[in-house]
Amino acid sequence: MRKSLPARILVSVAGILVALLFLFPTYWMFTTSLKTPGDVLSPKYDLIPTSATLSNFASALTKPGFVTYLTNSLIVTLGAVLAALVVGVLAAIPLARFRFRGRKGFLLLILVAQLAPLSALFIPMYLLMRDIGLLNTLPSLLLVYFATSLPFTVWMLYGFVNGIPYDLEEAAMIDGCSRVGAFRRVTLPLLGPGLVTTSVFSFITAWNEFLFALVFMRDQSKQTLPVWLSSFKTAFSIDWGGVMAASVIYAIPAVIFFLIVQRKLVSGMTAGAVKG
Amino acid sequence: MTATKDTPVPAGATPPAPAHVGAARKRGSGWFSERLMPYLLILPALAAVLVLLGWPTIQMLGISLRQLDLRELVTGKMVWIGFKNYTDVLSDPEFWAVALRTVLFTGALVAGTLLVALLIAVLMRHLNPVLRIFVQVSLVLAWAVPVIATTTVFQWIFDQQYGILNKTLDKLGFHSFIGYSWFSTGTSTLVVIGLLVLWQAVPFVAFTLYAGLIGVPREQYEAAGIDGAGPWQTFRAVSWPAIRPILTMVTFLSMLWDFNMFAQVWAIRQGGPDGASTTLAIMQYLKGIAGSHFGSAAAIATIMLVLLLLVTGRYVQLLVRTKDGEIA
Numbered sequence A: 001m002r003k004s005l006p007a008r009i010l011v012s013v014a015g016i017l018v019a020l021l022f023l024f025p026t027y028w029m030f031t032t033s034l035k036t037p038g039d040v041l042s043p044k045y046d047l048i049p050t051s052a053t054l055s056n057f058a059s060a061l062t063k064p065g066f067v068t069y070l071t072n073s074l075i076v077t078l079g080a081v082l083a084a085l086v087v088g089v090l091a092a093i094p095l096a097r098f099r100f101r102g103r104k105g106f107l108l109l110i111l112v113a114q115l116a117p118l119s120a121l122f123i124p125m126y127l128l129m130r131d132i133g134l135l136n137t138l139p140s141l142l143l144v145y146f147a148t149s150l151p152f153t154v155w156m157l158y159g160f161v162n163g164i165p166y167d168l169e170e171a172a173m174i175d176g177c178s179r180v181g182a183f184r185r186v187t188l189p190l191l192g193p194g195l196v197t198t199s200v201f202s203f204i205t206a207w208n209e210f211l212f213a214l215v216f217m218r219d220q221s222k223q224t225l226p227v228w229l230s231s232f233k234t235a236f237s238i239d240w241g242g243v244m245a246a247s248v249i250y251a252i253p254a255v256i257f258f259l260i261v262q263r264k265l266v267s268g269m270t271a272g273a274v275k276g
Numbered sequence B: 001m002t003a004t005k006d007t008p009v010p011a012g013a014t015p016p017a018p019a020h021v022g023a024a025r026k027r028g029s030g031w032f033s034e035r036l037m038p039y040l041l042i043l044p045a046l047a048a049v050l051v052l053l054g055w056p057t058i059q060m061l062g063i064s065l066r067q068l069d070l071r072e073l074v075t076g077k078m079v080w081i082g083f084k085n086y087t088d089v090l091s092d093p094e095f096w097a098v099a100l101r102t103v104l105f106t107g108a109l110v111a112g113t114l115l116v117a118l119l120i121a122v123l124m125r126h127l128n129p130v131l132r133i134f135v136q137v138s139l140v141l142a143w144a145v146p147v148i149a150t151t152t153v154f155q156w157i158f159d160q161q162y163g164i165l166n167k168t169l170d171k172l173g174f175h176s177f178i179g180y181s182w183f184s185t186g187t188s189t190l191v192v193i194g195l196l197v198l199w200q201a202v203p204f205v206a207f208t209l210y211a212g213l214i215g216v217p218r219e220q221y222e223a224a225g226i227d228g229a230g231p232w233q234t235f236r237a238v239s240w241p242a243i244r245p246i247l248t249m250v251t252f253l254s255m256l257w258d259f260n261m262f263a264q265v266w267a268i269r270q271g272g273p274d275g276a277s278t279t280l281a282i283m284q285y286l287k288g289i290a291g292s293h294f295g296s297a298a299a300i301a302t303i304m305l306v307l308l309l310l311v312t313g314r315y316v317q318l319l320v321r322t323k324d325g326e327i328a
Helices: A005-033 A037-041 A055-061 A066-097 A103-112 A118-131 A138-163 A166-174 A179-190 A192-208 A211-216 A225-230 A240-273 B031-063 B070-075 B084-090 B093-126 B129-144 B147-157 B164-171 B186-213 B218-226 B231-259 B263-269 B280-290 B294-323
Strands: none
Touching (some): A005 B093, A005 B147, A005 B186, A066 A192, A066 B031, A103 A138, A103 B031, A103 B294, A118 A211, A118 B280, A118 B294, A138 B031, A166 A179, A192 A225, A211 A225, A225 B147, A240 B129, A240 B147, B031 B294, B084 B294, B093 B129, B093 B186, B093 B231, B093 B280, B093 B294, B147 B164, B147 B186, B147 B263, B186 B231, B186 B263, B218 B231, B231 B294, B263 B280
16 A cells, blocks of 8 residues: 555654553663662662663572562473363364354363363362362372363363364375375364463463462472562562562563564464454 | 364365364274373363362352351351352442442453454554554564553652653643642543553553454455445445454453453552542452451352353353354
8 A cells, every 4th residue: 555755754743652551661761770779769860771780680580589470380380281282172172163063062061161260269269278278289280270261271272273274184194195184184283373372371371370370389398480570569668679589580481482473473363363 | 064264164074073183093903092182182271170169169159158267267267157158248338339340340341451452453454564564563462561561650650749741741831730639539530540541451452453453354444334334334345344243352351461460450540539439340459458357258269150140151152152163
């Protein structure tokens, strides 16, 4: 579409403004983390940092328990993501490839299962975990995060499998593949972007979750990063530089994960959410 | 039929065609496993959903009919009190204030998220490639930074004494903002939380809508241009139909997330000052985990669930139908 020059300039300015607005908080987090306590608290501030120190990072990383919290977070997050993917793929196949009695009902269940407010289920979940003796253990968190991301995972993957033409599998079967073999050799490789997209969502869900971690984990040593981060802020003294450094450290795994999968993410999102 | 917009209906199905895409049924051999297979495959997911989500939901309904405070929890005594928790909650004027606040807050957030995201998605289509990448990277960063970290940054920006916002306003000559508290009233606290949520939620929705927009063939826009349609008419006639199903999906998800949101509201001011930014999710938490009145907390949670079902029921219907290809 050809546009006049003023219109082009206007669009570009709008684009730059949007980008700056969305960048600013992240930028501010990062630059604050590089400042000395004196600079952080001075009434003057530099938008562009003139000096940088890594002392905030050093103090955050050497805070007691950091490595433990990081490990806990990684275990429950990656465990939940993996479990949701495997179980989700298994459920998505028949939804897309078979017509069976109860199929619609199952779809409906998957949708409605997302409605229950997580914060509302924690009392019964707390009791459930207490009764099966998992309270205050990492598996209890892993199970909760797996359960909360599963419905969405099934829903998205169903859309993805649907988007892959069945003819391809049929052709493979005519060439002598078994049913399972055909799916494994033909459809599964094409599911790549779909698996990436859905895993991003499970990842966010688990990596961010705060309430269950706070309530289920009585022991300090079982806490996860979000809880650790919120514990930085005491009522009266806030070490802002330290908090920002901790936030940067906490954000890095998520950002790396995102940047790796970004291309596939955008194409994946619509296909999974809508088509089918 | 599960014919999608971009997959041709599988040819070569011998008539009478089976009413499904799959199951090229070979009569006799493997027929039994063919029938059983789908159930075996969905079994793990079904079990997980029923045990880990369904059962707690049923329990929640049960608990809402019981008196369950710390004493009952420890002794394990079952005290059934019927609908007393509900009548208590519903006759509490504070509950109604909080419920109304939650509904308004959710409505404003969902509408704001969709509108801003839609504008950004359309903008991305018209930007030159370099700027588009710039915008996309900034959105991805905003999305990737975890909620608790973002929340902390917003607290830092809006900090009463050292926040950059007050420092900047002071610099610009508004000296009354030295030491101004952005969290002194419920409304302004909710506005800050709202901005925080927008900043977090817009990228996902914008990307999803943008992906839907670039799926529209260019010829359609050209045709609209030849027919003399203005930009607005083109949007209505070409872009809108393409992104409607996507909008349904993201509206549904935004409603769920915003209505049930806990972490951000809690982290900013724990529902303060004086409960003025308390939403239903916070109220429920305060009653339950913090106050040990698990019965009334479960009643509030059940009411939340019913409210959400009422509001999103239509979307659930639409989604199941669209997904099944009954509506193209």
